Amino acid sequence: MLDAKSSAALTDLAPMEAKCPIHADADHPKVPPARTGILLANLGTPDNYDYWSMRRYLNEFLSDRRVIDYSPWIWQPLLQLIILTKRPFSSGAAYKSIWNHEAGESPLMTITKDQTAKIKEAMHDRYGDQVMVDFCMRYGNPSTKSKVRAMREAGCQRILFFPLYPHYAGATSATANDEFFRSLTHEKWQPAVRTVPAYFDNPKYIDALAQSIERTYAEMDSKPDILVCSYHGVPKRYLMEGDPYHCQCQKTTRLLKERLGWADTEIKTTFQSRFGPEEWLKPYTVEEVARLAEEGKKKIAVCAPAFSADCIETLEEINEEIKESFEEAGGEEFTYIPCLNDDDAHIEALSSVIDDNLAGWLSRG
Template sequence: MNQVHATRPEHSPKDHPAVPRGKIGVLLANLGTPDSYTYWPMRRYLNQFLSDKRVIDYPSWKWQPILQGIILTKRPFSSGEAYKSIWNHELDESPLMLITKDQTAAITETMKTRFGDMVMVDFCMRYGNPSTESKVRKMVKAGCEKILFFPLYPQYAGATTATANDEFFRALMKEKWQPAVRTVPAYFGHPQYIESLAASIEAAYGELENRPEMLVVSYHGMPTRYLKEGDPYHCHCQKNTRLLKERLGWEDTEITTTFQSQFGPEEWLQPYTVDEVARLAKEDGKKRIAVVAPAFSADCIETLEEINEEIKESFEEAGGEEFTYIPCLNDHPSHIAALSQIIEENLQGWIG
């Protein structure tokens, strides 16, 4: 295995300090989480998130008065209550933070076994802490001459992958000596990812006494306008579902694609998950459904609270009887293996 040590640069004076060189950084990135579910941490987090032009692209003169004067006055309370319902109170962290830490630790072990001390693995959040800038600085100081930036979004979207990359490049702008960098592209079609996703569904179905009549594959939504402006997210989601269906060997009547988490007055990608599950129960007479959320690499507020509480309630109020939420892949060994394989493929040419 390769070992990396701090050494004095060649031809430098004898009193020159040893400099750690030669490492490769792998920086995982996820959306982020508030530091707490109380008002001010929630407000800071929501302000950063909802002020991102990649997320909401309205002109600042139009959007900021609404955001600062109305939304950020009320929404921290409702969002805080939602976070409180899923918060790990013992460790005082959100599920997304805990799972991302576990994913990072598992991938670190895999990379260490494969490459020794040559690869440094860490994580950052686009919004909140730990910031992208702080982790880029840490990697540069540790001697990373190359950094692979890995947004943990299987499907590409401007509001997820692109804004994470934006923040990464902004951090690099502050470095005197920039490392060479690469970014990992969308990986929804990677065979190991599809295999891991399909296996999780098969395992969940295998534990149920009654097989669900429909699998609802729910992706985070976005305004339909973004699709018309060239964002490939909708296409990636549809293809993700098709690849999953083909791997499972299912019929079209057993699986459907929906979109959740719509926000604001615009039309978003449809059908909306919350409405579709109710329609399945009321109009199609489906009494048993399962929901899986492949747009999320880790369980978070949109899965644990929105799907497993709000969307579940919508299904049951419409007459549904058995609702099964299939967790995200999180730090399952097959998911870690898939992510590690994607990392190794993207490190080709950088490391032996």
């Protein structure tokens, strides 16, 4: 959780002192000193778990053609008349079960704020007042458009846009970038921009994952029979159409296995969160954990390397639905290893990625 100092730093978006250019007329608009913005982006979250908050959020999310690419003539009537009539109730109940009631927000929002505050501190240690760090959400609030505008008003003439997805997918990184570039169309003075590519094989990211697993295993009486790396799924069709997500997930698991010094039999890649009738990337986590239990692997651990922060898909789907599938099939001990969240090794990995992508724009102090 943020302390008072970090919280104040995160919300301090006021521009540095703006001044008229030296040789300009007295009535010339004041211009703030030039800075570089670092805008972190995550998936998004509903404002609350009530019906209408959930409906607004789900409508925005499920209307994104990057997420659901069926013809709108077919999809929108189904979405508006059937799915959005029923799903806000079930999704709202799921969010309520994990909601941060003390802060009045979802865990994803809380964690993203914590991550941003720590990255802001790290960037200011490196670059001082040359940088401004903030976050936005692809769906819901705070919107990408509002944060791009805030950075421009604060004097950011360059913006590094960082989708917090280790692995590239059209339905995650690409749609975040789409929204960022759409936001720039509303700016009279557009900043120079860069987008951060996927970091699925970054050594510091892999090491942070490995450390989190080693810490968890060290606290257990005996080692689990297998570690399941559960990645968010996408339709198999996306792979066949050229999306690199599947291959990047497989490489992360391989690099993690090598870093841990494990055998192939000790770690497995699966995919969760299947939606709709078509085939998705396999094996499906919910089915695979049941198969492992029936095979005699009664003690398993599950981690979620594709998620930079715990959210509904990890706290509710993995820790409840997938756990239940494992136990109903005869599994005895299920351990969920939390996402990297604001762990110091994770913050260092993300900061290192930012440093690499600021090269040529800024030099460390």
